[in-house]
Each structure stands twice: as C-alpha cells, then as structure tokens.
Amino acid sequence: MKHFHGKLIFFLPLVAAACAYFFIYNRNASAEKVDEMNPVKKNSSSYTLFEEPFEDTNWKSRGWYDGPDMQITVKEHIPGSGHSCVWHWKKAGDIKPEGGGARVLFTPVSSVTLSFYIKHSDNWKWTGVNWHPHEFHFLTTGDDSLVGPAYTHLTFYIEAVNGVPRIAIQDGKNIDISRIGKNLVGVSENRSVAGGNGDSDGYGNLGYYPNNGVYWNGKHWEPEKRYFSDEPGTCFKGDWHHVKVKLRLNSVKEGIGIRDGVLQYWFDDELIMDCHDVVYRTGKHPDMHINQFLMAPYYGPGVPHEQWIWIDDLEITTD
Secondary structure (H helix, E strand, O other): OOOEEEOOOOEEEEHHHHHHHHHOOOOOOOOOOOOOOOOOOOEEEEEEEEOOOOOOOOOHHHHHHHOOOOOOEEEOOOOOOOOEEEEOOOOOOOOOOOOEEEEEEEEEEEEEEEEEEEEEEOOOOOOOOOOOOEEEEEEEEOOOOOOOOOOOEEEEEEEEEEOOOEEEOOOHOOOOOOHHOOOOOOOOOOOOOOOOOOOOOOOOOOOEEEEEEEEEEEEEEEEOOOOOEOOOOOEEEEOEEEEEEEEEEOOOOEEEEEOOOEEEOOOOOEEEEEEEEEEOOOOOOOOOOOEEEEEEOOOOOOOOOEEEEEEEEEEEEEE
C-alpha cells in the first residue's frame, strides 16, 4: 500500500534560493579532498555505517568534514543522552543556523537507513510555502565529496515542510537536455528520473526548470497529513520524535533500470510512507551507490524570528 503522493516541488521563483544552497554547500571543493571513510560495523542483521550521539564536538575524529562547526547543548536531549545537536537561528531573516552542517563519507552501499530524534522549539514557524527547510541528504558515488546537493546525479532529501514529512530527490545532471520535456521512459536509459525526461515510476508531477544553461529538477513523496503538529498532543512539534527512513536503490538488469527501489518513512515507529517500486537510477548508472551523508539545515526564505531545532542519536545503517 502506498501512503504518500508525489508532487512537483521546485518552481522558477526558487532558482535564486536553490543557487544559494548549491554554492553554500559546495565550498572549498578544490581545496579539500577526503580519502577516509567510516568503516562498516556489524550490528545483528544490519551494519552500522555511521553513528553520531552528539556528546562532544570532536567532529573530525568521527569522520565529519566540510566544516564541521556544529553546536551541541546540554539543555535539550532525549532520555539517556547528555547532549543534542542544536540548530539555532538567532534572528529573523537567518537562513542557516549557528554552526551550520557538515558531511560524512561511508562505504558505498545500495541501501541506507537513517535514524534520528528531532524536536522543534514551541515557537517554531514553518515556511508557509511548499519548500524548505532542508535538513538531511544522501549523495552518491556519481559525484565528488564536496558537490553541491541541488545539482547532482542523485540527491536524496529528508525533511519536513509545513509539518509534513517529506522525502525528495533531484538528479539534474542526468537530464538529456537535447530532449528536454520528452518522455524517454522505455526509449533510452540516458535520462533523468526526477523530472525533465519523463516519469520513470508512475509517481508523477515531475518538475524541471532552466538554470545557467542546464536544467534542474525535483520530485517528492509525502503522507496525506501533518505529523509535526503545531498543537499540543502526541505529534506536537515541541516534543521529541523518532524518525527512521529507509532508501534502497533500484536494481539495474541487462542495462535497464528496474522499478524496485524502496522508500520508507517511520514516524515514532508508525510506517507512514511505504513504496517498493521507485526508480532512482537508470541503466546509465548501474554502479552508482550511496556513499555520503550531508546534514545541512537551510531555511531559504529566512526564519520569521529566533527559533531552534534539536537533533539527537543519529545513526546510519545498511543491510
């Protein structure tokens, strides 16, 4: 059963914000090279690729790079923890919180599960538009270790927009510009899957737009209801909630991308998105695997006032 719907998420008015996001998280690409990866650690039937308890700021010792200057606090944390990571937007108009974000490389895999706890300040205000804030991303071996997330061969977005959990993808570098707007599904594997060259898996409403001589695109999935509620109750945004997301790349057989990719999202152990027939890659990239995590809090329109998000006990596993 499918517990979500896909919609176009990127529009021409967003080009400026998207460009800023691309360049902010693509800095020093020629000055920094990352060769070390976090080793795989076995844990029952799954394997731990990376874990971050946010108990100290020795970020680089755990594999963080591209920064890292995240901040932690003792004031907010889940039971049994001593600290959490705090995203603090100090004043109205701020786009990035104090400390920003950073990246981690790990062993290339075809499947990842991200688990974390999240809490918003009671006064948290959403953007009120159909995009942002960006929060967490996965990127692939198809791009370098410092690529900007908005224009790649494949980027995953895990976030909440106006209180609604969202998983999104972009793969603008895969667009066949010579046949932009044409449906290439079943015609060619030299095509994008998130918009611009047809609908690869039937989830529809794909979007693309021109940007500096190329095209960017976007596609997302979300449940029908708001889970991070503004009102006190079991889903109140101002309480701690456990989020778990599983993503599995679709297989490629005989040069063709197969509709068997996985997308799942749990909110406090309730499965609210469940899909097993997604296409994330075509036969053009049969060896593309997920190998990078990017934590990049970004509130494009600028926050309306001082507000916070706290993150705790983050873990990435594979199976």
